[in-house]
Amino acid sequence: MAAQIIVSYRTPxxxxxxxxxxxxxxxxxxxxxxxxxxxxxxxxPVITPAGPSPFHLIATLTFDNLAAIQSAFGSPEGQAALADVQKFATGGVEMNFFEAGEV
Known part of the structure; x- marks a missing residue:
């Protein structure tokens, strides 16, 4: 089962x-x-049913499973990407990980 990370960047x-x-x-x-x-x-623009959203950009990254996500962020490349977020995400960021399945 695939797993995803949703990264929601608030307006910078x-x-x-x-x-x-x-x-x-x-x-x-x-x-x-x-x-x-x-x-x-x-x-x-990112919008909601009620109108504008507080988010500027939403990224979705797909991995094979949750263990792959955990391993990825423990890697030097994952750590470099996480450290980079602090350089540009001035509005704040939310990250959520989950297993994804079709219904």
Whole structure:
């Protein structure tokens, strides 16, 4: 069963600087994390049924299972990606891990 990480980035102080760093620096770092099978990001505004969301960007990374996620973030590449988040996520970030299944 696959497992996913949902990373929700709140609106940063400087959205343009966030986007530049995220796509030019963070995405290449994140792709180096061992075990990443799929990497998706939201495009355009993140909205809710009630209107605007407090989130600027949402990323979904897919791994084989939860053990692969735990191993990935214990790796040097995972640690580098986690450390990089502090450099650009000025609005705050939420990370959630879970096993994913189709219904």
């Amino acid at each position: 102080a400087d959205p343009k600087a966030f986007d530049k760093h995220y796509f030019e620096t963070h995405v290449p770092l994140a792709w180096k994390i061992p075990g990443v099978r799929k990497y998706q990001v939201s495009r355009g």
